[in-house]
Amino acid sequence: MKRTQLCDGVFLNYFSSDKFKTDYLDINIIFPLKAQTATLAALLPQVLKRGSxxxxxxxxxxxxxxxxxxxGFATNNFKRGExxxxxxxxxxxxxxxxxxxTNLMSEVFDTLRDIIFFPLTENGAFRAEYVESxxxxxxxxxxxxxxxxxxxAMKKCHEAMCAGSDYAVNAGGDIEAAKTITPAELYDFYCNMLAHSSFEIFYTGMCDEATLAERVKALIKGLPRKEIYPVSTxxxxxxxxxxxxxxxxxxxxxxKLIMGFSSDHTMCDEDYTAYALFNELYGGSPTSxxxxxxxxxxxxxxxxxxxPDAHKGILTIASGIEVENKEKACGEILAQLRDTADGKISDEEFVSAKKSLINGYRELFDSGNNLHIWYLARLIAGSTKTVEQVIAEIENVTKQDIARCARSTKLDTVFFLKGTLNSGGEDDE
Amino acid sequence: MSNFVLKENKAIDEKYYYTKHKSGLPVYVIPKNHGTGYAVFGTNFGSIDNRFSVDGREISLPDGIAHFLEHKLFENEDGIDTFKKYAEYGASANAYTSSDKTVYLFSATENMSESLEILLDFVTHPYFTKETVDKEQGIIGQEIRMYDDNPNWRLYFNMLTALYHSHPARIDTAGTVETIAQITPETLYDAYNTFYNLNNMALCVCGNIDPEEVLSVCDKVLKDAPEVSPERIFPKEPENVFQKEITQKLSVSMPLFSVGVKDIHQPSTGKELAKKQAEYEMILELLFGKASPFYTRLYEAGLINSAFSAGYEAHTNFGFCEVAGYSNDPDKVYSEMLAEIEKYKKSGFDPEDFERIKRVFYASNIRAFNSTDDIANDFIAYIFRGFDMLDYPEVISSVTLDDVTKRFNEDFTEERIVLSKILPL
Structure with a gap:
């Protein structure tokens, strides 16, 4: 990966690859997760997609x-930590x-520029009809x-764990907040977001780096840059x-049984790799x-x-069970955690978890999107480690490290969605 | 190179090697310089194949047996779970069962040969006991109940039960808690011995691997398999639909709808099947695609949202269209769809739209070659339908506006259309 700064708060992350039939470009606009703006942000891409x-x-x-x-053109809205x-x-x-x-790349970039930076407006606001719909x-x-x-059930569990904090804010938006949004308010948010957010742009494909940088500069030409609001987790x-x-x-x-734990480990921590391996061994794979x-x-x-939520430091266990088996399942899930904390880890489990995790990381290079998502997550956590570095770290994790990660994992909340339909496979057709 | 035949499509820069291994197994190797190698080993045995005759014996099996068998093959006589065997070499493994096939797969970034050996070995060595079968009832029982609560899954299978009178396409892939209770080691062996015959299976390996290496693993693991020729028995399925409408109530936020269109044709060659698939998909794009007047009109009226989609499923002896989405007024969406079909029957399709859609199909088909995962899975699906994936671009370009118009006028008739709805409790 080559990472360069294009202007204040705007970075280009470049991967050269000739494996794919298509090139991938991702523009990520990053800003603090706040109750006041989350719903506006959730609404924005939907309105931009209505017309430029x-x-x-x-x-x-x-x-x-x-x-x-x-x-292919897609928008996405999500949170990583706060x-x-x-x-x-x-x-x-x-x-x-x-x-x-055919100069396809150039035409695609022009079209993307038009959709993101030149939306359809009327009287200094988004088109009212689009916003209402x-x-x-x-x-x-x-x-x-x-x-x-x-x-x-997972959402309810996390909300209960983090009630009142910024993290409890739903990036997908809030119904009451959505009802009152006006086209002018949304447009103001849009202008502010462009000016104050950081941009992480990713590209995977065959274009050379210098040409790409020029094209991306042209794509974001005129982007207003004011004080960049920092994000933290x-x-x-x-x-x-x-x-x-x-x-x-x-x-x-x-x-639906959901168990939320505090993990005491986030990607911001130098030793997060040990936690990722603990997760793989405990509940992350078919050999866990x-x-x-x-x-x-x-x-x-x-x-x-x-x-694992690697930005927040939460570990969530999810399982679908018969209602009457709740205690039995909870008991076994916790017993396995205790065993891990006590260092009851076989060589086979240990080696399998390492190989499985390493294989997953190596496979990232064969999907443009996944590679971008992986690096974005780390950049948000302030980590500049490469996939190769993390793989090398996995090799060095010990069983003691894993046991330590298990010991730091503490149960906070159990959310149970209790099914009330009769068991026994009643068919309602 | 030994007996491999090379097939190339230069226009899209793709190729593969094929040979029939001496054991009887067709082997395809698709070279790619991806770091991730991907292998699929499957049989054309799925949830619809529950009645057949073999060696003069007629056999009926419980619903859901193909899927149950898929789960059970992962257990081995030496007591070591297949996932653990793969894990030793760092491969990531899985399997899936659909209406017409069962596929076992792995992906790996190293030790391809070792993992390939595991794949070929466990699938060709069944081991079922009463204890392990009983244990699986609990696990699959929970899988079934998970799907019982999944509104999209229920919507889809309800649509199929409305579309078909008796064709087993209407049976849920996993069966029900009651039908899987009838499964025993004996029924599993009946299914296995009939359908897991190397002559009726296929192996596709995609990635940076030498075809000769694939062949040497086959030599090591596979034993010659005398051909078994089961005759599948399907009930006669009428051309009309079983019931026009089906509704179920579940805890959902708003109604879901799925409109099914029954395709009654059973082409005799894979190429005809592929052409039919392309035609159906183009019709759906013209009628209900995101650039269609229908989509714009209903979206703007708030009757549908961006989750609206239309697709076609091609199988050897059945096929159907599904147009699905969310709406507070599914009946209105349905009547608008029927009206739209009638409208196009009078006006015909716009040639300019047709050209645009052909360009889209050309590009989408190429995109399917981006990952070793997609390539291997698509490849084996086409093989079991008697078709070669590298011929698909040619099939797309061969479809004319006349072909599409003819199919549309003949096949999109009201007596072949059903509406499935999921309504909030």
């Missing part, structure tokens, strides 16, 4: 992208696959979290003396302790996995 000055309707925009050999990120990504065919004389869609999307029971600290137990009933077949014991030995579930 040159392509004022969705159909115009789609036809333009189709014409550009089906250039940072909110708006992502605009394109992937487009490399030059050798389009007819000679997308507010409704946003509210529907926020409500739709309940459709995926596992994500819903704060480690989760559990202040509870007793585990918080929350049960919510819902008319579903399966119970949780898979092996909760699923294979006890047949309690189809999935039981651990998911």
């Amino acid at each position: 000055q040159k392509y004022p309707t969705m159909a115009d925009m789609t036809k333009r992208l189709d014409y550009l050999y089906s250039t 940072a909110q990120i708006l992502n605009f990504g394109v992937d487009f065919l490399r030059d050798s696959l389009v007819p000679a004389g 997308e507010k409704k869609n946003l509210i529907d999307a926020i409500n739709a979290v309940i459709n995926n029971k596992n994500s819903y 704060q480690k989760f600290v559990s202040e509870r003396t007793e585990v918080q137990e929350i049960t919510e009933e819902m008319e579903v077949a399966q119970g 302790k949780l898979f092996e014991n909760v699923r294979e030995k006890l047949s309690l579930c189809y999935y039981c996995r651990s998911i």
